[in-house]
Amino acid sequence: MRAIAVQGGKGPATAMHVTDIPKPVPAPGQALVKIRAFGLNRMDLLQREGLYPLPPQAPVTMGVEFSGVIEGFGDEAAASKCGFKNGDEVFGLAYGGAYAEYIIVATKMLVHKPKELSWEEAAGIPETWITASQALLLIGEFKSGQSVLWHAGASSVSISGIQLAKAEGASAIYATAGSQEKIDFLEKELGVTKAFNYKTDDWASEIQKLTNGAGVNLTIDFIGAPYFQGDLDVAARDGRVVLLGLMGGGKLPDGVNIGPLLYKRVRVEGSTLRSRDVEYQGKLRDTLVEHALPKFCDGSFKVFVEKVFPFEEIIAAHQLLESNQTKGKIICVMGGQ
Structure with missing residues (x-):
């Protein structure tokens, strides 16, 4: 063949x-x-x-x-x-x-x-929707009324996950992406609450402002090291971060403050599907x-x-x-x- x-x-x-x-x-x-x-x-x-x-x-x-x-x-x-x-x-x-x-x-x-x-x-x-379901429901333990942040928002897994989160009753859905075209797609076509251009926006600070410091219950991250501090900063108390990829690298930059892991009781969990x-x-x-x-x-x-x-x-x-x-x-x- x-x-x-x-x-x-x-x-x-x-x-x-x-x-x-x-x-x-x-x-x-x-x-x-x-x-x-x-x-x-x-x-x-x-x-x-x-x-x-x-x-x-x-x-x-x-x-x-x-x-x-x-x-x-x-x-x-x-x-x-x-x-x-x-x-x-x-x-x-x-x-x-x-x-x-x-x-x-x-x-x-x-x-x-x-x-x-x-x-x-x-x-x-198959791959995208099963990965999104795994991250959102199985590992992230997402519940109706919670908020979620999807990094790489215009990726196929995040597009799937955003639709799933809406269907599961998310109170707010945030996303990051790298162009205005993708931001418009996420907000106007998929209906996310707010999307941020990671090249021009300080998404972590913006989310903190939008949530009055409460943060988000669940973050799905494909980027890794460069986003880790932001993920901790925007995590709500008892929040969860599900790490699905390391597109930005696996070695944390100097100065990362892991304090939020402790005082906000944040749970970080990595996962794969194929293995x-x-x-x-x-x-x-x-x-x-x-x-x-x-x-x-x-x-x-x-x-x-x-x-x-x-x-x-x-x-x-x-x-x-x-x-x-x-x-x-x-x-x-x-x-x-």
Whole structure:
């Protein structure tokens, strides 16, 4: 089958190319899916550069979220018990391998694709919405009436999380982003309470003013070190900070005051998704099906797709993601289908 590989195993976007690799064979508990579309994620950039520690069950081929059609099972006799059959249209989350014509994936990580969703939209849901649900509800323990701050507000995970927070009854939703276009998108299209341009605004001071010093109950941070002091400063008493990425680095600058951790009883917790076992991921998949899928079907939740590329234009797709200019998902589609 055709798949995307990286020349030399790691390198820049231009090192990627289409190649032929063996078609995977599903084991018991797995399905073989012919891919129609797959979503790009920032972890893909890190993996391509050799900077992402792969879980042991992940293939070298990139890509964790996809949509497609089931073509087989590792155990045909047991397949009917999992609620899927050959020919079913699905989308799902895998440990890797989605940058290809076929993928094998645990059946418990598959979701039936509703007719209301396109292949492109369905491929943009699994990683982002499951990550957002995990951060907001499972780790952040978000409750109705609380406030939340999403950094990298125009990223796909934050776009998902903002919609989830609204649906869960947030009292206020704040966000940071890097351009006026993104600020306008967040405030006017997604309806956040207030968005801040991190290049020109002192978001921590502004949030303190807006909340009369009370701060926010939960902060979801993908940036890391440069935002850590601000995260502590804006945290409400018994507030929580969920760290999902280190885009700004992992080493704290000199002078960081960790006092708020103590006197505001702030809890900081880091988390990843891809390294979790399939049982944990499966529970999150069930949360997606129960809480989010009906809202996709009735249109109250939306998948924001920035641009769709043909599979063969993967280099351009990665370069666009690297530009940090996007609002929402970048999707690749397989041709000749």
